[in-house]
Amino acid sequence: MAGQTKPKNKQERRAMKTGGRILGEILAATSERVQPGITTAELNRFVKEKMEEYRVEPAFLGYYGFPGHACMSVNEELIHGIPGDTKLKDGDLFSIDCGLIYDGMALDSARTIPVGTISEEAHSLVEITDSSLHEGLHVLRAGESIGTYGAVVEAYVLEHGLGLVRNYCGHGIGYSVHETPNIPNYGDRDKGTQLEEHMTVALEPMVTAGRAEVVVENDDWTV
Known part of the structure; x- marks a missing residue:
């Protein structure tokens, strides 16, 4: 992981705002392609084509040897899934985590997309995870500690x-994909690093419908 994230100047913030918009458009376009029968390799090729269309660099391709333009995880896979022959089917939960470099600044965003008709349990999992992020955002401001954000997310998830x-x-971001500080989704109020105005961070609540423990698969990537 790179060094401590720093407040970004106006030009850097403008680049990140534009890059973030592009990344959002790529994720939205990819989401529209998600349907039963498509493979994660096909979706990865689409992401590659969109990045070339927007003339942005992939942030994940080759990062510590990662072989895809985006991480693509299905159902019990939490993060860092490698695109391949996996064919999506009705009822799956598909997660895509994608990063790019625009004007020298790194962006990172993810979303979870239902494939066809999903179960009530899966729908609830997606809704609660999304809501936990927004609960955390309510307290995330300059002068607030990372621990307060984590405590709010943790309380919301466990309550459900x-x-x-x-x-x-989560983590800092900007000059590289991963910068310190780490931003856990748990913690103690008023503890940890205090955020400064114009710092940039990537928030990543990770929630399961079962146990919280995870393992890394034999490909050394998929969690």
Whole structure:
């Protein structure tokens, strides 16, 4: 992981705002392609084509040897899934985590997309995870501590009886994909690094419908 994230100047913030918009458009376009029968390799090729169309660099391709333009995980796979022959089917939960470099600044965003008709349990998992992020955003401001954000997310997830993954977390971002500080989705109020105005961070609540413990698969990537 790179060094401590720093407040970004106006030009850097403008680049990140534009890059973030592009990344959002790529994720939205990819989401529209998600349907039963498509493979994650096909979706990865689409992401590659969109990045070439927007003339942006992939942030994940080759990062510590990662072979895809985006991480693509299905159902029990939490993060860092490698695109391949996996064919999506009705009822799956498909997660895509994608990063790019625009004007020298790194962006990172993810979303979870239902494939066809999903179960009530799966729908609830997606809704509660999304809501936990927004609960955390309510307290995230300059002068606030990372621990307060984590405490709010943790309380919300546990209140709804779901598993909160502790092995992985959010992070600073900007000059590189991963900068310190780490931003766990748990913690103690008023503890940890205090955020400064114009710092940039990637928030990543990771929630399961079962146990919070995770394992890394034999490909050394998929969690």
